[in-house]
Amino acid sequence: MITFNYLAAMLADITALPEAWIPAILALFGVGAFVGLSIGGRVSDRRPHLALLTGASATVLLSVVMVAAIHRAWAVVPTVFLSGVAAFVLNPAVYGRVFAIAAEAPTLAGATTVSAFQLGISVTPVLAAASLSRGAALTSVCLIGAALAAAAVPLVLLDRARQARPAGPAAADAASATIRSAHGTATARVDPEGARR
Numbered sequence: 001m002i003t004f005n006y007l008a009a010m011l012a013d014i015t016a017l018p019e020a021w022i023p024a025i026l027a028l029f030g031v032g033a034f035v036g037l038s039i040g041g042r043v044s045d046r047r048p049h050l051a052l053l054t055g056a057s058a059t060v061l062l063s064v065v066m067v068a069a070i071h072r073a074w075a076v077v078p079t080v081f082l083s084g085v086a087a088f089v090l091n092p093a094v095y096g097r098v099f100a101i102a103a104e105a106p107t108l109a110g111a112t113t114v115s116a117f118q119l120g121i122s123v124t125p126v127l128a129a130a131s132l133s134r135g136a137a138l139t140s141v142c143l144i145g146a147a148l149a150a151a152a153v154p155l156v157l158l159d160r161a162r163q164a165r166p167a168g169p170a171a172a173d174a175a176s177a178t179i180r181s182a183h184g185t186a187t188a189r190v191d192p193e194g195a196r197r
Contacts, residue, residue, distance in 0.1 A: 001087060002124040002145040003063055004029055007080065010138055014070050025080055032084020037091060044093035048100075049160040051093035056152045058086035063146035067139045097159065124148070 004026075011017045011025060036055070044051040062083045069075035095113060102109035124144070131140045 001121070002128055002148070003066055003083065003142045004087075005125065006128065006138060006141045010070050011076070013138060015073055015076055017073060025077060028077065028081050029084040032081040033088040036085040036088030039085070040089035040092040043089070044096045048093040048096050049156055049163075051089055052097070052156040053153065055086050055088075055090035055093070056149045056156060058089070059083070059149035060146045060153075062086055063142045063149065066142045070139060070142075 007029070008022050008026060011022050012019065017025070040051045040055065043054075062079060066076070066079055066083065069079040095110075098109045098113045099106055102112075127144050128141045131144060132138070
């Protein structure tokens with residue numbers, strides 16, 4: 001998202017596009033975001049970590065590609081669209097994992113996730129300003145975005161490894177008790193004559 005924050009400036013100053021075309025390209029990012037949400041919503045239901053890793057890795061790659069693509073109009077247009085897809089493939093999976101981890105406190109989970117997004121939106125301009133104020137090129141914001149996305153990858157891998165670990169004895173006992181209880185209820189419903197004998 002840090003790349004998108006400075007995309008209009010890069011299109012005007014580096015790509016040298018006419019001002020009339022800049023809103024259309026920004027809208028193209030929005031179209032990509034809609035596509036990304038649609039794909040992410042479908043994939044994250046069954047394989048949330050796949051959506052998270054794909055979105056983060058694609059964001060790293062496309063942010064680096066943007067550094068070169070921004071110099072050519074024919075290259076920047078598809079890169080902007082794909083960046084929108086990659087950035088928003090993540091969102092459904094992020095929310096899904098947060099609510100799965102904090103299933104017993106959904107209100108707190110939702111509030112924390114929104115707050116984390118807002119914190120990120122607030123911090124990224126500070127990082128960009130620190131880079132630009134030291135004389136870095138405008139495209140340096142793309143590299144900052146790539147670094148932030150890359151930092152998310154080990155966190156996703158850690159969460160996937162944590163989820164793959166077998167449940168502890170207490171959790172296994174609780175699951176077994178739940179299965180036995182459900183089986184007993186089902187047996188009682190199937191054999192009503194036995195209850196009257």
